[in-house]
Amino acid sequence: MTDEHAAWVLPLSGLVCWVSCHTTFGLLKQARESTGWAATAWLVATGSAAGAGIWSTHFIAMLGYNPPVAIGYDLRLTLASLGVAIAAASGAATLIRAAAGPATIIAGAIVLTAGIAAMHFAGMAGVRIPGLFVWDERLVAAALVSGAVLTCAALFVFLHRIGRYPRAIAATLLTGAIGSLHFLSMAAARAAPDPSMAVPDDGLARGALAAGIAAVMLAILAFSALTLFADHLRRANRALASHGAALRDSEERLALALDAGSDGLWDWNIDTGHVWLSDRCSTMLGYGPGELEGHVRTWRRLIHPDDEAKALDTLDAHLGGRSPVYEFEHRLRRKDGGWSWVLARGKVVQRDPLGRPGRMVGTHIDIGARKIAEEQIAHMARHDGLTGLANRTCFHDLLRRALQEVADDGGACALMCLDLDRFKIVNDTAGHMAGDELLRLVAARIAACIHPTDTVARLGGDEFAVLVKSHPTDEYLANLARMFIAAVGQPFVFDGQMIEIGLSVGIACAPQHGLAEQLLFSRADRALYRAKAEGRNNYRFFDTAMDAAIIQRHELERDLRKAFLGGGLQLHYQPQVRAHTGELVGFEALLRWSHAERGIIPPGEFIPLAEETGLIAQLGEWVLRTACAEATRWARPLKVAVNLSPREFQQDDLPELILGILSETGLPPERLEIEITETAIFADTNRALLVVRRLKEAGISLAMDDFGTGHASLATLQSFPFDKIKIDQSFVGQIEVNPQAAVIVRAVLGLGRSLGIRVVAEGVETMDQMRFLVAEQCEELQGHLFGRPQPIESFADAIAGAEVSRAAASAPNVVRMAFAS
Numbered sequence: 108m109t110d111e112h113a114a115w116v117l118p119l120s121g122l123v124c125w126v127s128c129h130t131t132f133g134l135l136k137q138a139r140e141s142t143g144w145a146a147t148a149w150l151v152a153t154g155s156a157a158g159a160g161i162w163s164t165h166f167i168a169m170l171g172y173n174p175p176v177a178i179g180y181d182l183r184l185t186l187a188s189l190g191v192a193i194a195a196a197s198g199a200a201t202l203i204r205a206a207a208g209p210a211t212i213i214a215g216a217i218v219l220t221a222g223i224a225a226m227h228f229a230g231m232a233g234v235r236i237p238g239l240f241v242w243d244e245r246l247v248a249a250a251l252v253s254g255a256v257l258t259c260a261a262l263f264v265f266l267h268r269i270g271r272y273p274r275a276i277a278a279t280l281l282t283g284a285i286g287s288l289h290f291l292s293m294a295a296a297r298a299a300p301d302p303s304m305a306v307p308d309d310g311l312a313r314g315a316l317a318a319g320i321a322a323v324m325l326a327i328l329a330f331s332a333l334t335l336f337a338d339h340l341r342r343a344n345r346a347l348a349s350h351g352a353a354l355r356d357s358e359e360r361l362a363l364a365l366d367a368g369s370d371g372l373w374d375w376n377i378d379t380g381h382v383w384l385s386d387r388c389s390t391m392l393g394y395g396p397g398e399l400e401g402h403v404r405t406w407r408r409l410i411h412p413d414d415e416a417k418a419l420d421t422l423d424a425h426l427g428g429r430s431p432v433y434e435f436e437h438r439l440r441r442k443d444g445g446w447s448w449v450l451a452r453g454k455v456v457q458r459d460p461l462g463r464p465g466r467m468v469g470t471h472i473d474i475g476a477r478k479i480a481e482e483q484i485a486h487m488a489r490h491d492g493l494t495g496l497a498n499r500t501c502f503h504d505l506l507r508r509a510l511q512e513v514a515d516d517g518g519a520c521a522l523m524c525l526d527l528d529r530f531k532i533v534n535d536t537a538g539h540m541a542g543d544e545l546l547r548l549v550a551a552r553i554a555a556c557i558h559p560t561d562t563v564a565r566l567g568g569d570e571f572a573v574l575v576k577s578h579p580t581d582e583y584l585a586n587l588a589r590m591f592i593a594a595v596g597q598p599f600v601f602d603g604q605m606i607e608i609g610l611s612v613g614i615a616c617a618p619q620h621g622l623a624e625q626l627l628f629s630r631a632d633r634a635l636y637r638a639k640a641e642g643r644n645n646y647r648f649f650d651t652a653m654d655a656a657i658i659q660r661h662e663l664e665r666d667l668r669k670a671f672l673g674g675g676l677q678l679h680y681q682p683q684v685r686a687h688t689g690e691l692v693g694f695e696a697l698l699r700w701s702h703a704e705r706g707i708i709p710p711g712e713f714i715p716l717a718e719e720t721g722l723i724a725q726l727g728e729w730v731l732r733t734a735c736a737e738a739t740r741w742a743r744p745l746k747v748a749v750n751l752s753p754r755e756f757q758q759d760d761l762p763e764l765i766l767g768i769l770s771e772t773g774l775p776p777e778r779l780e781i782e783i784t785e786t787a788i789f790a791d792t793n794r795a796l797l798v799v800r801r802l803k804e805a806g807i808s809l810a811m812d813d814f815g816t817g818h819a820s821l822a823t824l825q826s827f828p829f830d831k832i833k834i835d836q837s838f839v840g841q842i843e844v845n846p847q848a849a850v851i852v853r854a855v856l857g858l859g860r861s862l863g864i865r866v867v868a869e870g871v872e873t874m875d876q877m878r879f880l881v882a883e884q885c886e887e888l889q890g891h892l893f894g895r896p897q898p899i900e901s902f903a904d905a906i907a908g909a910e911v912s913r914a915a916a917s918a919p920n921v922v923r924m925a926f927a928s
């Protein structure tokens with residue numbers, strides 16, 4: 108066979124065959140992926156390409172076939188062979204388009220192989236030679252079998268996508284099938300010359316055949332191009348499809364976010380001014396979906412006036428490219444006229460070539476809940492939890508600001524410091540719950556008195572402060588203070604119990620009392636202190652004398668400590684005498700401070716100071732020890748009376764202290780008398796009773812000092828084992844001029860008699876007073892008439908046993924006269 112075929116036949120026909128097979132499978136793929144008419148069209152194309160490929164493979168080979176006889180081609184049979192090939196290939200393609208099972212593959216392979224064979228033999232039948240082809244039947248059978256097997260393999264590889272390049276492998280296998288069928292069949296053919304059969308002239312010449320082959324090949328190339336294009340199209344479509352799906356997804360997600368999310372979306376065309384708003388933007392402000400969009404040309408007017416300037420600045424910064432994003436929290440007007448807090452965020456997404464912004468998109472986030480929480484926290488940080496009033500921090504801020512305004516712009520303001528009187532007693536006795544409730548009520552009453560532009564604050568405990576900016580005149584402030592006092596003075600009722608408390612007010616004004624916050628506060632405090640000192644339920648304006656008083660107090664305190672340590676304090680003694688006989692019975696020890704510059708300072712001035720500073724404990728101990736030690740030196744066992752201030756009386760170890768001093772000095776307890784006032788008892792009655800009993804048990808006597816000035820009742824006198832009552836000198840001094848005083852003195856004397864308690868009259872200065880008291884059976888007397896408080900040396904003779912009249916150097920005549928008459 109080889110010697111009958113030209114050398115170029117094999118590669119060329121093989122190439123043509125492979126290309127057409129490859130194209131065929133490409134078209135078949137399209138057909139398999141399409142439906143309806145498109146599928147039919149693709150099937151026809153598949154069949155055509157395959158048929159054309161088979162046909163041209165055959166005839167290219169035939170062109171290179173040079174049998175030893177003259178050769179020609181019958182036109183009809185040649186064309187028919189092309190039709191057969193196309194038809195068979197189309198049939199096979201139709202078969203395997205729908206399924207890929209083994210039966211389909213075998214059926215398809217048989218149809219296709221049969222088609223190839225039919226084409227081949229039809230084509231061979233069209234070959235005109237002078238003679239006949241004689242076929243070797245075994246070779247023909249081998250050609251058919253090998254063609255069918257290879258076709259089968261090709262279809263299998265293609266349909267099941269075997270290998271990395273299934274189309275190329277399938278094309279190669281199919282090429283093999285066509286090739287083996289052709290060349291084996293050709294080998295089976297032998298031309299038996301028959302010179303009687305002439306080659307007719309009407310047959311196709313070789314040249315015409317070549318042209319036909321070329322045309323068919325062009326068609327194949329066109330199909331090939333078609334598959335390439337279809338492939339490209341399919342890929343593009345697929346990409347487009349997946350892109351579309353992604354786009355759809357993201358659109359859906361956006362819609363979902365707009366729908367379900369709390370953020371509103373806006374899109375602002377800066378050139379036209381049009382704003383698109385998502386429904387959430389509208390509903391956030393109480394409008395129906397889409398309802399707001401009509402209003403948005405005036406969107407700037409939706410912004411709260413207080414936020415507008417800053418919002419526009421922030422926006423300008425972003426539009427001008429000075430900030431990467433626009434972000435601002437502001438209020439927007441709601442449909443109902445209220446305000447909603449939103450966080451606006453946005454970004455310019457389009458700029459023209461000159462950098463001018465064209466479009467901006469952004470969100471509105473509802474931050475109302477967060478703002479409420481923030482406001483609550485801020486409120487809590489600046490307000491008192493109990494009363495809801497401003498707290499100390501807040502008040503100091505407001506005061507500082509008010510003072511700054513006064514400093515900058517003139518005007519005035521005032522600071523009032525308020526302090527409840529007796530609140531601590533209520534808190535201790537009625538309990539903290541009642542105390543808290545009381546504070547709440549007090550706060551409400553005070554707050555009800557003030558002007559809306561003024562501020563009340565609770566600074567802590569029972570301290571309140573008021574900042575007055577509305578009318579800081581003296582008259583207004585005085586009136587306001589009186590209103591506060593009256594309001595708080597109204598009794599409070601808890602559990603059916605009536606509680607009365609008082610209020611003291613100190614007032615300082617800016618600018619005349621200062622513009623510095625601390626200074627103004629300390630001055631209002633000083634005025635408050637003064638108001639308390641001058642009787643509670645009172646108000647005082649600060650005046651500069653108070654400053655001087657404060658400075659003096661500090662100096663005094665310092666000097667007192669110095670005096671105490673440096674021996675600047677002494678005890679003076681004042682005699683106490685038996686009324687009827689004038690006989691000396693004892694002395695009251697009275698403390699004296701001789702100040703280097705100020706001379707003698709009376710105890711009424713420095714004892715309260717010692718009480719406040721706590722120095723009183725050491726001071727009192729010193730007095731006791733000195734007085735007791737002094738008494739032990741006396742020639743006669745006269746009594747010595749020592750005063751204990753309320754604060755001293757409250758010391759826990761008082762009985763031990765006193766007994767210790769007695770045993771230390773060796774003074775018998777019977778000779779010591781302790782003088783206390785009612786105030787000392789009232790602070791803690793039960794404890795006082797215990798202390799008094801212990802002192803009594805030890806043999807020490809007790810005197811109630813200043814009787815008649817406080818609230819001491821019969822009941823107190825009865826329950827406390829006093830040995831003595833000292834009628835206060837204020838009554839004694841009035842005996843002659845005030846009949847009521849005389850009545851009181853008489854009543855006290857009667858009371859003492861009926862209780863079996865001795866009564867002492869203090870501050871006896873005149874003979875008439877003395878006579879009255881003697882006549883009313885007062886037992887003991889004390890006063891200038893019998894001797895002023897003096898250093899003990901002055902009384903040396905009297906102590907020795909001489910008459911007081913002769914001993915008391917300071918008032919000898921008076922005493923003698925008193926007893927002579």
Ligand code: C2E
Binds near residue numbers: 836870
């Ligand atoms: P008090 O216990 O009532 O003392 C009597 C006060 O009356 C003394 O004032 C005394 O000097 C004064 N006095 C005596 N006779 C007359 C008189 O005829 N006419 C007038 N007008 N006054 C007279 P003093 O010494 O200034 O003491 C004042 C208060 O100081 C005392 O009142 C007492 O409560 C307290 N005090 C004095 N010494 C001590 C002390 O050592 N310890 C304590 N805790 N308090 C003391």
Ligand code: CA
Binds near residue numbers: 695750782812
């Ligand atoms: Ca006294």
Ligand code: CA
Binds near residue numbers: 812833836869
């Ligand atoms: Ca007294």
